[in-house]
Amino acid sequence: MSSSGMPPGNTRRSEPDVDTIVGGILGGDRLMLSRAITLIESQKPEHQQKAHEVLDRCLKHKTDSIRIGITGSPGAGKSTFIEALGEIIIRSGLSLAVLAIDPSSRQTRGSILGDKARMEKLSGRKEAFIRPTASSGHLGGLSPKTHETIVLCEAAGYDVIIVETVGVGQSEVEVDTMVDFILLLMLPGSGDELQGIKRGIMEIADAIAITKSDGAQEGIAALSKTEFEAALRMLPAKYPFWHRQVFLTSALTEKGITEVWENISDFIREIRNKGMFEEKRREQLKSLLYRVLEEMLKKEFFTHPEVTRLKEDVEHQVLSAELSPFSGAETLMKAFTRLR
Amino acid sequence: MSSSGMPPGNTRRSEPDVDTIVGGILGGDRLMLSRAITLIESQKPEHQQKAHEVLDRCLKHKTDSIRIGITGSPGAGKSTFIEALGEIIIRSGLSLAVLAIDPSSRQTRGSILGDKARMEKLSGRKEAFIRPTASSGHLGGLSPKTHETIVLCEAAGYDVIIVETVGVGQSEVEVDTMVDFILLLMLPGSGDELQGIKRGIMEIADAIAITKSDGAQEGIAALSKTEFEAALRMLPAKYPFWHRQVFLTSALTEKGITEVWENISDFIREIRNKGMFEEKRREQLKSLLYRVLEEMLKKEFFTHPEVTRLKEDVEHQVLSAELSPFSGAETLMKAFTRLR
Numbered sequence: 001m002s003s004s005g006m007p008p009g010n011t012r013r014s015e016p017d018v019d020t021i022v023g024g025i026l027g028g029d030r031l032m033l034s035r036a037i038t039l040i041e042s043q044k045p046e047h048q049q050k051a052h053e054v055l056d057r058c059l060k061h062k063t064d065s066i067r068i069g070i071t072g073s074p075g076a077g078k079s080t081f082i083e084a085l086g087e088i089i090i091r092s093g094l095s096l097a098v099l100a101i102d103p104s105s106r107q108t109r110g111s112i113l114g115d116k117a118r119m120e121k122l123s124g125r126k127e128a129f130i131r132p133t134a135s136s137g138h139l140g141g142l143s144p145k146t147h148e149t150i151v152l153c154e155a156a157g158y159d160v161i162i163v164e165t166v167g168v169g170q171s172e173v174e175v176d177t178m179v180d181f182i183l184l185l186m187l188p189g190s191g192d193e194l195q196g197i198k199r200g201i202m203e204i205a206d207a208i209a210i211t212k213s214d215g216a217q218e219g220i221a222a223l224s225k226t227e228f229e230a231a232l233r234m235l236p237a238k239y240p241f242w243h244r245q246v247f248l249t250s251a252l253t254e255k256g257i258t259e260v261w262e263n264i265s266d267f268i269r270e271i272r273n274k275g276m277f278e279e280k281r282r283e284q285l286k287s288l289l290y291r292v293l294e295e296m297l298k299k300e301f302f303t304h305p306e307v308t309r310l311k312e313d314v315e316h317q318v319l320s321a322e323l324s325p326f327s328g329a330e331t332l333m334k335a336f337t338r339l340r
Numbered sequence: 341m342s343s344s345g346m347p348p349g350n351t352r353r354s355e356p357d358v359d360t361i362v363g364g365i366l367g368g369d370r371l372m373l374s375r376a377i378t379l380i381e382s383q384k385p386e387h388q389q390k391a392h393e394v395l396d397r398c399l400k401h402k403t404d405s406i407r408i409g410i411t412g413s414p415g416a417g418k419s420t421f422i423e424a425l426g427e428i429i430i431r432s433g434l435s436l437a438v439l440a441i442d443p444s445s446r447q448t449r450g451s452i453l454g455d456k457a458r459m460e461k462l463s464g465r466k467e468a469f470i471r472p473t474a475s476s477g478h479l480g481g482l483s484p485k486t487h488e489t490i491v492l493c494e495a496a497g498y499d500v501i502i503v504e505t506v507g508v509g510q511s512e513v514e515v516d517t518m519v520d521f522i523l524l525l526m527l528p529g530s531g532d533e534l535q536g537i538k539r540g541i542m543e544i545a546d547a548i549a550i551t552k553s554d555g556a557q558e559g560i561a562a563l564s565k566t567e568f569e570a571a572l573r574m575l576p577a578k579y580p581f582w583h584r585q586v587f588l589t590s591a592l593t594e595k596g597i598t599e600v601w602e603n604i605s606d607f608i609r610e611i612r613n614k615g616m617f618e619e620k621r622r623e624q625l626k627s628l629l630y631r632v633l634e635e636m637l638k639k640e641f642f643t644h645p646e647v648t649r650l651k652e653d654v655e656h657q658v659l660s661a662e663l664s665p666f667s668g669a670e671t672l673m674k675a676f677t678r679l680r
Binding site: 052055056059148282285286288289292293296297298300301314315318319321324325326327328329330332333336337 | 392395396399488622625626628629632633636637638640641654655658659661664665666667668669670672673676677
């Protein structure tokens with residue numbers, strides 16, 4: 001409520017225009033990349049138009065990054081594993097973007113302290129860009145705009161993009177439409193847990209890494225490896241040419257981390273040789289098109305003034321059996337198509 | 341192509357009007373019920389309007405039937421189990437409608453002969469109505485109109501409605517929004533298969549029946565029972581008050597079938613006592629409202645002349661990277677909202 005009559009928004013730092021944002025992203029300005037991600041995550045209509053323009057221009061400058069989905073239950077050691085893997089990726093001369101789970105929005109089983117220390121080492125590296133995803137209300141730590149964020153990071157020239165998700169099923173199926181390789185992290189001795197986790201996650205994994213396989217845990221980790229290998233044999237092959245492996249790893253001793261990275265690199269080489277890499281990118285674009293379209297369509301529908309006006313009433317009448325779901329749906333559809 | 345100039349459709353038997361159809365359904369005319377189901381499954385616009393009226397009127401006459409989803413892999417013995425269970429239901433004085441998987445549309449692992457004999461005994465009973473679902477293109481044997489078919493069968497006064505699905509995951513999640521109780525059928529010795537089936541199915545099961553537990557199979561069936569019980573203990577409870585049981589059954593000797601029916605009846609009594617039955621019905625209506633609405637909205641969109649005209653072109657441009665998925669989606673949305 002400023003007395004000058006100027007809207008309060010104008011007192012903030014001025015918003016950069018599309019040219020400035022895109023130029024910044026392409027030039028490797030990490031702050032500009034961050035601001036662009038914030039822009040695409042915004043719900044405001046004026047931001048959405050601008051976000052759209054930024055995305056369009058960035059898509060023209062996309063590079064062929066390697067996109068990796070890393071998933072696992074809370075407590076499986078995802079962030080320390082990503083730190084260790086990130087070190088090896090950077091050491092091999094590549095740059096890395098991590099779309100991490102926002103510690104403030106995830107259900108923590110660890111301590112607040114543990115959260116604050118997430119990927120501390122990696123955050124300090126100039127070759128790495130770490131972005132917590134705004135996953136509010138979205139399951140599994142995946143943001144509704146994760147795919148768009150990948151597009152921005154590719155324009156910024158990151159060689160490898162890691163998308164972290166919590167293994168709750170739905171998010172993995174979604175992430176599978178965006179990434180090239182999915183790595184499932186499991187704790188030693190979690191073979192019993194296999195009965196508890198959603199099978200779908202194991203079915204879409206391209207490799208499994210058993211974390212924290214060091215010290216007293218080594219014996220039980222080796223046992224788990226055998227169990228997971230047996231379980232993988234019973235699942236249908238995801239790709240006929242790809243043998244899914246189970247790795248014993250430790251972020252502490254760096255055991256197995258290089259092997260995991262080599263496995264991922266082998267996979268990418270394989271699909272490039274087979275011409276499947278470009279095909280995967282096209283499939284990813286197509287699923288993005290229809291996801292965005294469905295999102296726009298539902299938004300158009302549920303923000304339509306007549307629909308908004310009638311919706312609660314119709315739902316109430318359907319629940320009290322005054323109106324059938326068929327007539328209820330038709331009432332809302334008619335309101336939608338009548339005037340716009 | 342008739343030379344009289346009369347459309348060929350007019351040479352068929354005349355279509356009954358809404359009053360006749362609804363009167364027939366309420367009066368227990370099975371032929372009329374069948375024709376009404378065919379009507380709601382029809383894609384023709386003039387049929388859809390009529391189907392809508394029939395459904396609206398039928399919904400007013402719905403009875404409180406018991407809705408059971410029965411699921412299991414191909415070969416698990418679903419149809420013989422349903423026959424045996426159906427016998428017991430009818431013997432207890434209740435009538436039964438079965439929305440069965442259409443043998444012509446399912447991927448058979450058995451023989452054609454085995455298919456032809458499906459539910460032969462039950463088909464001959466006047467208390468039973470068996471309807472194969474037209475599941476063309478829809479996964480798991482569930483028709484897109486299964487929920488609507490349930491509404492018609494309830495108006496016809498059937499006390500129990502069984503919906504048969506193949507355990508492929510998606511169909512079970514869908515059927516869970518329509519039925520009161522889900523029974524999972526498993527073969528003896530299929531404990532290993534547990535690694536292979538989608539976990540989601542076991543998570544939504546309210547009981548498991550091990551089929552074909554007779555003769556030489558009894559020993560291995562008992563072993564499987566222990567395995568499934570262990571697996572169920574590791575899954576989160578679906579209802580805090582309900583202990584999920586595993587039954588040893590045989591359609592041949594009728595072993596365990598009565599126990600399964602008593603288990604289902606106990607469950608229905610429990611949720612009625614807790615006031616959850618009505619709540620479930622309301623939730624089912626609500627999910628039907630939004631499913632129908634989404635269906636209508638997508639249909640409205642994808643049959644819109646401008647969208648139809650542009651869609652292929654936009655998809656092509658997106659796949660060849662001439663157009664971004666965001667601009668592509670917007671192009672189609674603009675075409676949709678511009679004129680109608």
